[in-house]
Amino acid sequence: MMSSAPAVRVAGLRVDRGGKPVLRDVSFEAPRGSVLGLIGPSGCGKTTLMRCLVGVQIVRGGTVTVLGEPAGSPGLRRRVGYSTQTPAVYADLSVRENMRYFAAVLGAPRTDPDRVIEEVGLGDHRDQVVGTLSGGQLNRANLAAALLGGPELLVLDEPTVGLDPLLREELWALFRRLTDRGTTLVVSSHVMDEAVRTDRLLLMREGEILADGSPSELTERTGTADLEAAFLRLIHERAESPA
Numbered sequence: 755m756m757s758s759a760p761a762v763r764v765a766g767l768r769v770d771r772g773g774k775p776v777l778r779d780v781s782f783e784a785p786r787g788s789v790l791g792l793i794g795p796s797g798c799g800k801t802t803l804m805r806c807l808v809g810v811q812i813v814r815g816g817t818v819t820v821l822g823e824p825a826g827s828p829g830l831r832r833r834v835g836y837s838t839q840t841p842a843v844y845a846d847l848s849v850r851e852n853m854r855y856f857a858a859v860l861g862a863p864r865t866d867p868d869r870v871i872e873e874v875g876l877g878d879h880r881d882q883v884v885g886t887l888s889g890g891q892l893n894r895a896n897l898a899a900a901l902l903g904g905p906e907l908l909v910l911d912e913p914t915v916g917l918d919p920l921l922r923e924e925l926w927a928l929f930r931r932l933t934d935r936g937t938t939l940v941v942s943s944h945v946m947d948e949a950v951r952t953d954r955l956l957l958m959r960e961g962e963i964l965a966d967g968s969p970s971e972l973t974e975r976t977g978t979a980d981l982e983a984a985f986l987r988l989i990h991e992r993a994e995s996p997a
């Protein structure tokens with residue numbers, strides 16, 4: 755049903771936080787079965803935008819439609835997975851106990867805890883107490899919780915922070931398996947070398963989208979050799995001709 759409709763459609767979104775505008779008239783779409791990257795410097799509004807997608811952010815204006823429903827609708831609860839920068843898993847429970855707990859809360863299948871633990875490569879640590887995991891392992895435990903129930907949209911805030919290149923590679927392979935199954939991912943990062951792996955990128959700065967396109971479109975459009983240079987070119991262009 756409606757499989758050709760975008761997984762996410764945001765139009766004219768405006769958000770204030772602490773009395774200041776942090777998202778200013780943001781509009782974009784994320785096609786189903788793709789990885790959309792949110793890239794931009796710290797404080798540009800990535801987390802705020804993700805909070806809007808999962809429906810936990812008070813918005814000042816605009817619309818956010820997720821899988822055909824307004825963001826935050828009760829019907830979306832099990833269809834959208836969210837992994838925050840701050841781990842949601844309990845430090846005093848093992849990885850498996852955490853997954854069993856969250857699976858029960860979500861009403862996910864009984865086989866899901868073991869499935870997601872394997873998917874994030876934590877099979878050897880399933881009985882380890884979360885408080886004793888390394889930073890990268892903790893990150894993956896948090897991601898595993900977001901995979902419970904097999905959500906159609908996964909919103910992941912900086913999922914690869916603290917991971918070595920090999921684990922990062924494995925995680926991106928997992929993301930690709932998920933998109934191959936039709937899952938849509940929205941992934942934030944402030945490192946440009948991750949950006950090149952996405953299908954589509956939103957380059958953000960100060961609550962605005964500077965550019966929206968595939969990595970190759972963005973480098974072609976700006977006549978630059980890589981995304982870092984493209985981003986800088988776009989910032990300079992904006993400074994020379996402010997809207």
Ligand SMILES: Nc1ncnc2c1ncn2[C@@H]1O[C@H](COP(=O)(O)OP(=O)(O)OP(=O)(O)O)[C@@H](O)[C@H]1O
Pocket residue numbers: 771772773776794795796797798799800801802803944
């Ligand atoms: N609760 C809050 N009250 C006031 N201002 C806030 C609040 N939360 C965020 N902000 C401000 O909103 C802006 C956007 O923050 P946001 O967390 O969305 O940025 P970000 O791009 O995700 O940053 P990072 O990459 O550092 O996580 C920042 O200027 C931040 O200081």
